[in-house]
Structures are given as C-alpha cells and as structure tokens.
Amino acid sequence: MNDNKILFNTGSLDDLSQEVAKLTDNDESKLKLSPDNADSGLAKLVLTLIELIRKLVEKQAMRRVDGGSLTDEEIERLGETLMKLELKMEELKKHFNLTDRDLNINLGPLGDLM
Amino acid sequence: MEKLIYALMSDYAKSGHLASLISSAKGISDSSLYVISGGGLNAIVSDVNKSEFVADKSVAIDYANVIETFFTHFSLLPMRFGSIMESPEAVKAMLENNSPEIQQNLGKVAGKFEFGLKIICDSEILKAKLLAKSDFLSKTEKPSDGQTTTSVFRDYVNKKLAEHRLEELMLAHVETLIAALTASLGSLNSINKFRKMLTDNTIVDAIFLIDKEKKSDLIDLIAEIQNDNPGLTFFLTGPWPPYSFVDVTIK
Structure with a gap:
C-alpha cells in the first residue's frame, strides 16, 4: 500500500500488516487433497464442518443457559454433553494430526471459526 | 485476441482528457490501452492472451494501478481482476446489454471516493477493561437446591458461560463503536458498510463511500472518534476506486 493512501494512523504499520496478513494468508485453512493425503485432507474437511456445528451448538446452549430457561438437571446434562463433544474433537484432531489452526475457516462477516 | 477489461465509465467522460490518459497510460505487461464503447458507456481494455494470463499478486497490483490512473479523473466502476472477454464485439454487447444497471451504479458512485477504516485493539487489554467495568461475569450458574459444591459438568458450563458473556460484552462494545461512527458519518452523507470482529x-473493518471534497472532513471525524477511544488503533486509508460499492450482475 502506498504511504499516501494512509490518511490517519495511530498505530504501527507492522500491526496493520499483521492483521491484514491474518485476514488474507489463510494457507492452513485450505484443503489440499492429493493421492498421498486423501485421508487427512478429507478428515480436515469433515472435522472443520463438525467443529463449526459444535461451536454453533455450544453458542446456542450458552444462550439458553444465560436465558435461565434450563433446569439444574438440564444444565448438568448439557455440561456433560458439551464436555464430551470437546474431548472427542480433541481426540480426533490428535488422531489425524490436526491443530485448531488447520480447522480454522473464515466465515466472512462472522469472522474466523476459531 | 481476448480483451482484459479494467473499468467502465460513462461515455460522457471528457473525451479529450480520456484520450490523452489512454495514450499515456499502460495496461498490464506494458500493453496498450484503448476504449470500447457501447450502450452509452466506455470500457477501458487492453489485449490479453487468456491462455497466458497469470493471475498473481504483481499482475493484480499492476491491474489496480491502471484503475487508479483513471479513477482520480473519472467516475468509474472497477472491474473484478481478471475480467476477460473473447472479442471487442463481446465487450460491446456486454455494455449494451447491461447499460441500465451499470449507469445506475455509476450514478451511485459519481463524484465519490471509497475509504477504508480498520479499528484494531489489543484484545486481552480490551477484554480486561470491559471486565473491570462489568459484573456480568461474576454471575455463574449455581444449583438451585442450595448445594454449595458444583459438579465438574456445571463448572464446565460456567467456564463456557463466562467465555460466552465476554464475547457478548466485546460485541456490545463494538456495536456501540459502530453506532458512534454511523452517527458521526451521517453529517457526511456517506454510504457505509461494516464488518465486525474479523x-x-x-474489531471493525469499515468502508465508506463519500463525496471527493469531504475527504478532510472524514479524517477530522475519525480523529475525533479515536480521541474518544484512546485504547484503539485506527487506520484510515484511501481514496480508493469504489470496489466495494459496485453491485452489477453482468448478463
């Protein structure tokens, strides 16, 4: 970017570059399928979708807890379910040698998944 | 040979000035530029061999620079990078078939520039500040039967609930900031688009479409809002061609 395009700036250009890079350099989130990595490539795609759904479920659940509409028993059950889902995801990520960054996708106006 | 299209403008654009710019400017890979007209519109194009066209970063920058050369002089609609048509006739037909929609978009951006604003924070510091101001997170879910000990599952819910509430606090803070920006920008008659928490x-990525002559008013206004939010970093950039305000589906 030309310096004369920056009209007002209260930070360092390094900060800006880093943030722009985060928004544009999403190499880890790309699906790279090839004959050699068909298993892990597919696992990455599937786990990303599962993680997206898990996060949405968790968010909705917290809204319900916050809204006070759940009984004690329901909260206990919810906690157990969410905890087991998270542990299972960790297991699967470990099994396929994937990290949170690998499963991150940009959801456009909603920001990053993770 | 195929035609690479850079930008569209009204054919009312001063022809003498346009002709001199066309003859002095160069397209990508040092190609010659020329104009194809149709439907009351001009398209700035250059010859390109589609099979040899490389859509890499440096070509994209060259492409953007061609658009920049013209947008400071004329109201135009920048084309998406890599817009290629097979012949001059195809370009002319595209202009004629889409003229009303393109003219309408040109009317929207006439005499205006696009500006971009990114608001960046240190999220840990901002979260700590918001937490200090709020007792929101201290409310955890306790069993209603008076038990004092909680289970591991309830602790887990409480942890997730705290994270959820902190996110909601951040979101509310960003919404307030956007509301302040929108209210202030009202005086500039701007068209705004906001994305939050990228x-x-x-925390905010905004674009504004504003009259060319209001550029300095915009800078003053952003400086004022920054003064009210000393913990946040503001980057205002521009003027840009109206990349984010073109809404034409080519038929």
Missing part, C-alpha cells in the same frame, strides 16, 4: 484484534 479477528481477535481487528
């Missing part, structure tokens, strides 16, 4: 640190 990363942990980039």
Whole structure:
C-alpha cells in the first residue's frame, strides 16, 4: 500500500500488516487433497464442518443457559454433553494430526471459526 | 485476441482528457490501452492472451494501478481482476446489454471516493477493561437446591458461560463503536458498510463511500472518534476506486 493512501494512523504499520496478513494468508485453512493425503485432507474437511456445528451448538446452549430457561438437571446434562463433544474433537484432531489452526475457516462477516 | 477489461465509465467522460490518459497510460505487461464503447458507456481494455494470463499478486497490483490512473479523473466502476472477454464485439454487447444497471451504479458512485477504516485493539487489554467495568461475569450458574459444591459438568458450563458473556460484552462494545461512527458519518452523507470482529484484534473493518471534497472532513471525524477511544488503533486509508460499492450482475 502506498504511504499516501494512509490518511490517519495511530498505530504501527507492522500491526496493520499483521492483521491484514491474518485476514488474507489463510494457507492452513485450505484443503489440499492429493493421492498421498486423501485421508487427512478429507478428515480436515469433515472435522472443520463438525467443529463449526459444535461451536454453533455450544453458542446456542450458552444462550439458553444465560436465558435461565434450563433446569439444574438440564444444565448438568448439557455440561456433560458439551464436555464430551470437546474431548472427542480433541481426540480426533490428535488422531489425524490436526491443530485448531488447520480447522480454522473464515466465515466472512462472522469472522474466523476459531 | 481476448480483451482484459479494467473499468467502465460513462461515455460522457471528457473525451479529450480520456484520450490523452489512454495514450499515456499502460495496461498490464506494458500493453496498450484503448476504449470500447457501447450502450452509452466506455470500457477501458487492453489485449490479453487468456491462455497466458497469470493471475498473481504483481499482475493484480499492476491491474489496480491502471484503475487508479483513471479513477482520480473519472467516475468509474472497477472491474473484478481478471475480467476477460473473447472479442471487442463481446465487450460491446456486454455494455449494451447491461447499460441500465451499470449507469445506475455509476450514478451511485459519481463524484465519490471509497475509504477504508480498520479499528484494531489489543484484545486481552480490551477484554480486561470491559471486565473491570462489568459484573456480568461474576454471575455463574449455581444449583438451585442450595448445594454449595458444583459438579465438574456445571463448572464446565460456567467456564463456557463466562467465555460466552465476554464475547457478548466485546460485541456490545463494538456495536456501540459502530453506532458512534454511523452517527458521526451521517453529517457526511456517506454510504457505509461494516464488518465486525474479523479477528481477535481487528474489531471493525469499515468502508465508506463519500463525496471527493469531504475527504478532510472524514479524517477530522475519525480523529475525533479515536480521541474518544484512546485504547484503539485506527487506520484510515484511501481514496480508493469504489470496489466495494459496485453491485452489477453482468448478463
């Protein structure tokens, strides 16, 4: 970017570059399928979708807890379910040698998944 | 040979000035530029061999620079990078078939520039500040039967609930900031688009379409809002061609 395009700036250009890079350099989130990595490539795609759904479920659940509409028993059950889902995801990520960054996708106006 | 299209403008554009710019400017790979007209519109194009066209970063920058050369002089609609048509006739037909929609978009951006604003924070510091101001997170879900000990599952819910509430606090803070920006920008008659919470640190990514002569008013206004939010970093950039305000589906 030309310096004369920056009209007002209260930070360092390094900060800006880093943030722009985060928004544009999403190499880890790309699906790279090839004959050699068909298993892990597919696992990455599937786990990303599962993680997206898990996060949405968790968010909705917290809204319900916050809204006070759940009984004690329901909260206990919810906690157990969410905890087991998270542990299972960790297991699967470990099994396929994937990290949170690998499963991150940009959801456009909603920001990053993770 | 195929035609690479850079931008569209009204054919009312001063022809003498346009002709001199066309003859002095160069397209990508040092190609010659020329104009194809149709439907009351001009398209700035250059010859390109589609099979040899490389859509890499440096070509994209060259492409953007061609658009920049013209947008400071004329109201135009920048084309998406890599817009290629097979012949001059195809370009002319595209202009004629889409003329009303393109003219309408040109009317929207006439005499205006696009500006971009990124508001960046240190998310940990901002979260700590918001937490200090709020007792929101101290309310955890306790069993209603008076038990004092909680289970591991309830602790887990409480942890997730705290994270959820902190996110909601951040979101509310960002919404307030956007509301302040929108209210202030009202005086500039701008068209605004906002995206929020793009990363942990980039909490607002805004674009504005504003009259050319209001550029300095915009800078003053952003400086004022920054003064009210000393913990946030503001980057205002521009003027840009109206990349984010073109809404034409080519038929």
